[in-house]
Amino acid sequence: MGNTRDEKRAALRSRLIEAAEDQIARHGIGGLKARAVTTQAGCALGALYTAFEDLDMLILHVNARTLERLGSALKSALGEGQGTPAQALQAMARAYVDFACANRALWIALFEHRLPEGVETPDWHKQDHAVLIEVLIGPLSQLRPDLAQEALVLRARTTFAAVHGVVLLALQGRFVGVPMAQLHAEVAALVETMTRGSERGQAETAR
Amino acid sequence: MGNTRDEKRAALRSRLIEAAEDQIARHGIGGLKARAVTTQAGCALGALYTAFEDLDMLILHVNARTLERLGSALKSALGEGQGTPAQALQAMARAYVDFACANRALWIALFEHRLPEGVETPDWHKQDHAVLIEVLIGPLSQLRPDLAQEALVLRARTTFAAVHGVVLLALQGRFVGVPMAQLHAEVAALVETMTRGSERGQAETAR
DNA sequence: CTATTTCTTGAACGGTGTTCATTTTTATCT
């Protein structure tokens, strides 16, 4: 049996990711410690560095899993919210807020984690984020048929970032953030304002 | 002379804040080290802890200074952008983007820094953030005279957070962020969309 | 069963923020 090696290696990686996910969910990204995670995964301290290059890379794998679940939630909301583009955007915004609230620490880890100075995010993980923008392209292109593909992608990033900013400041508990009790309502109001502004603005943009 | 003690103490605090500001500006908030900052301030390692409770508290003082400068920039933009509320909001958004770009690391430090689990931000520093919302109340109340004061404050926080999100993801260099080259244009487009949506939405909100 | 290769282990390393006994400086009192 020559594949026991690879199987054990994969199992170790899996156990480490699971343990890291649990640690981050419970203590935040700053509470992820190499010793705690290896103990919980049932391996030696050094084993972490045979499975992953780095603690940072382990975090990236946790984030990849979180993004996968978040992507599913958004796609599901996009499927259910079939009607006007405005309804689709509202459904996805709601799903985004719900996911962030239900997976607070893991969601925050997606955007709080920073690689050390000079280290670039690996390409495989960059692509994991793409879904956050892709789901917006459809409804946005209906709302703004005047925009070219390039401008549409930019506007999708901007739209995502706007909603994201409201959720982030709220969940981080920042002083300037919206209180959690009003988060759903305020995000809904923002999306409504943005869709209305787009509908009306569409004609004038060409000047 | 009995005030030499307090003068020296104040001078030490000032030197430490200045050194910390320089370190953060050059190496980011993660590059702020107690030994480097005390060396640059010309004092012993332990002196830091006679002047401030903590490295975190030193960072809060740096952030307070940054917020003061940012507040001035926003107020100045509000004063110059006298015309329609839409113009005022555009002027302040532009000033916000300009400030963030010109003070990248210090601005990022405002929102990336997190206190350890369980430690609450002191009240004096919470109030330092208030200006970010206050400058929006005026133009927003003109744009939405239908909203009560309470709802207006909420909407101001949401509006700020939306613009903030776009700037943050861009300056952090996140994959889903808007490229820096398009940041000004996209923020301007977002503010325009939001103001148009508000003007049009104002009547319908009561249902 | 032995020899060889491969992987796993955890003590050790360098670097971090923070503390505290010691020294040095400052203020007070005759």
Add this chain to the structure above:
DNA sequence: AGATAAAAATGAACACCGTTCAAGAAATAG
């Protein structure tokens, strides 16, 4: 001014962190 008391500055020492690597354990091949 000099002696004494109070206060503050100092930096070695501590606890904890991520990461490495010589040594041991395990798996594979002969």
